[in-house]
Amino acid sequence: MSAAPGYQVLARKYRPSGFDDLIGQEAMVRTLKNAFRAGRIPHAWMLTGVRGIGKTTTARILARGLNYQPKEGEGAPTVEFSEEGVHCRAIMEGRHPDVMEMDAASHTGIDDIRDIIDSARYAPTSARYKVYIIDEVHMLSKAAFNGLLKTLEEPPPHVKFIFATTEIRKVPVTVLSRCQRFDLKRVDAAELIAHLNSIAGKEGFEVEAEALRMVARAAEGSVRDALSILDQAVAHGAGRVGADTVHDMLGLADRARIVDLFEEVMKGDTASALAELRLQHERGADPVTVLTDLAEFCHYVTVSKLAPGTAPSSAISETERVRGEALAGTLAVSVLSRAWQILLKGIQEAQLAAHPEQAADMVIVRLCHAANLPTPEEALKALADEQDRPGGGARPAGSGGSGGSAPPPPPQARLVQSGNGGARTRPEPSPQTAAAARAAEVQAGPRLQSFADIVAEGRARRDIRLVNALERFVRPVKVEDGRVEIALDEGALADLPQRLSAALSQWTGQRWVVIVSQASGAQTLREVKQAEDARLMAEAEADPIVQKVLERFPGAEIVAVRSRPEDDDNDDEAGEAPDPSREDE
Template sequence: MSDDTNASPPADEPGFAGFDPAPVAVPVAMSAASPYRVLARKYRPAHFGDLIGQDAMVRTLTNAFAAGRIPQAWMLTGVRGVGKTTTARILARALNYQTPDGGGGPTTDLREFGIHCKEIIEGRHIDVQEIDAASNNGVDNIRQINDAVRYAPVSARYKVYIVDEVHMLSTGAFNAFLKTLEEPPPHARFIFATTEIRKVPVTVLSRCQRFDLRRIDTGVMLPYLANICRQEGIEADDEALAAVARAGEGSARDCLSILDQAIAHAAGPITLDEVRTMLGLADRARVIDLFEAVMKGDIAAALGELRAQYDAGADPSVVLGDLAEFTHLVTRLKLVPDAVKDNSLAQAERVRGGDFAQRLSIRVLARTWQMLLKGLAEVKQADRPIMAAEMVLVRLAHAADLPTPDEALKMLRDGSGSVGGGQGMPSAPRPPSGGGNTALAARPILASANPMPEMAAAPRAQAQAAVMVASLEDVVALASQHRDITLKLALERDVRPVRFEQGRIEFALGSSASRTVATDLSRRLKEWTGQTWMVAVVNAEGGATLREQAEAVKGRRESDAASHPAVKAVLERFPGARIVDVRDPRAAEADTPATPALENEYLPDGEPLFDDSEPDFDGIDF
């Protein structure tokens, strides 16, 4: 065991417990016999109250211990640094908790140290064996465990085997473990930890209780880091700690390692600039400026800003990663406006990100995201990353000047303008076509309100006003108007409506229907209305087809007519007579039918709804 472990503070010192809310003064000078311990080890949690970000697991374990439902094996999985090995040691301590007077039992209330606790936490208890499966992954190693597990513990209540990185065991070793793991002696417990849960055989997983340790949220990590800084007597800005938390990506150990490095780098108060310099990060505000230049299609400003950040020490791949992160943030703010309340966001991200979210479309943001993902891979593989990053920005700025595919199709159909920038890069701001730069090119985004989105939306609004589609009958009328007889007949005969709303149609198909009806209808609606419609065939019963509805209306009219006393008298007087058609003379005179005839209202002249050979008459056939 190393000297730094022997130099651990005693159990009654608050600093040993890890995340203790009360600040503890740390001596400035350290003796030669007490080498420095990194923060990740010095503030390692010692009981369940110290664990942060794992509330679901702590609650489950607390209830299980209180009810006496303690399994023979646990499987802990999660990314690096979220507390798998630490949780395993705390579990071993909970299983073997014993007070100095010999009392106590398995419990999760570990605020007071028992007679075995300090040795277990320090990893030197004789009955708690920690095994590194990366270097002990053979059948012989597991055979030694199988032989030793039969003997009773020396001093503790349970023999506990902690197997770290268990996925590294060989197939033979896993198979050798199965019998012991399924039916261990009553005094033995197993705790496994792994970062690659998919590599663990299901035969092992089925014998364990599995807990997935989550990444620690930034909002939880910030007070944790601030508390440690207070205990260490270090001044740190909140924005600097937020940058450390983001760089740690949800790993407590990574965050503490970065904080340790930042303390040494700053040699005084930790500021955001110090953290950025240390990690090679770009200023968040400058990343947003770069994003704005790209979205405006101002390639000269974008390349100049990238080169300035590179000269200041920023890694090109980190800059593109920050751009992708900000693109994701803008997309979230557009779809979930309440996300602006996230405490981990800087003021510039809240204000300017929200403004971008109002001005940029989802299509532009999605296109930017995809291009940045591809560009990141190129930059990481390139011999000259800065050149590759500049070419990525050129593509982004050029794409920002292009219309979206549907707008390009409309422009080509209407002949309203050429697609693209002609020479590939805009020489001056142009009227908007829905692309990214057109939403931002006229003036800086925070300077004043931008009327461009309303101008871009005007043609769509006119198209919507010109063609109103509120029901399936309106769609059939459109098909009849454009002389698409095949689609019209399919809509009348085969479509059973399930759901109809603006921009979306869902229906079921008859057994004899063509399977391309949904695709054909979506394409035609796009042509006729200028809008994109989602047309889907669903597995549902659906309503009656238009033909069935028309037949039902016709049947009701004939039934009502047949029940009239005058009609009854006529039918009795003339045997064999039948009702051919029933019409309302008052509606005919007013030229506004009180009950629209579904079979005729959306058909042009000369195109009957049914293939009937019967002639139409204005009255009753005698």
């Protein structure tokens, strides 16, 4: 009685043997078919992509196409195989003498490459081309790469190279520039599910749709990983693959329970959320996997809210889709974004923690706590409502707005100078007047009637070093047409007056005299800015809404202040123009 043939795993049994069998790589297949038809076949290819995506299989199919020879006749290189050729089976099984496969992870040195270079000089024994397939090519040493360069650039006409790697960034550019590169994409979940379903039908075992979705998600676009997981699930379920089988085998959480957990967290119900997480853990769900699934669902809800119809839905069950869209209609983007950030950080913590289940508990606690916090907009509105209520510090009459309207928001969190005292205000001219003014300025140069005008002109001309010196060390005394009188603070460069005179002459097209005066002069622009900063900070600290915010958030502090636009308008009306430095803001 003969022994039963050995079992062949699904990943090997259903390994593609032609380009038509490859799934998810349509762009690459189209390019290769066109190249072969046109006779534009390169001497080296570089295949890159994640593990299990089909790099080595594609390399063997390429070698088969290069050496394709029908059983009758000579044939020519092709990627369309009407029948099995003379060399096809041996090439696809990795045992053809003219198609040599080398694992660069275990053959990393220059001696291994030297063997390839020496053997490449000899003609193939039976096939049309000698084909060298080097897997994980990024593992070669620097000396090995350098030794390969000359042969790779000008190989003998009967030699082809096919490289495969998962770490394309580690391959030297000198090698990449000598190869035609193809990036193999992760297979879309919908396409992968259809492929798995087809194989299940051929093998005659029953697989639930939810189980296929779970396998596709776990495979992350890798066909080999998907087939290996399906193979294991078939053995685990004794011929029938259900969702519970995949749950137990991979330590996954029930996706419906993930949505339940997400809803509990978004409601801020810490006790119920922790109980749900513990129940899932007791059923075998890995804590890191639960957090990852929560992040994936959070992403789905966010995309569904902002761009309905574009969210990835092939690996999402109908229950997740319906409940996810309902949550998208009720949750604010700021809440979802905050939950995503917490989950992203929490997944890393759980992966590194000695007790991942405890780390996951703390992530859930943070999520529930954050769900109970108001958004910044809600906090400001609540504080404004308190101010408007009787006895709550309502705004004085005449401050603008009607009874129940919210007061203007407090100064925002970025500081900008609001004025320097010496600048002029200019009304907005009509288009005709502005054009005439520009034409006159081109002829006569800019009119600089104040020290602020000089600094503004320097800033407009991007003379940052001169502007910085003028703001820090110069105290303006008097500015007239063609004449500037200044006082210098300690630390100013000795040639600053000469530099300023040369710059002014260049800007205006007329001679300027800069005189260093013994008078004390006015404040430097930096001192003006610091005084304005202090004024704005004092106003912000005295603002009742800001005080309420600081009370509600212990430890918070005012970092910087920006004046309100209406304040700037009032300053203009009063004759105080904004500081020239604001022109760059």
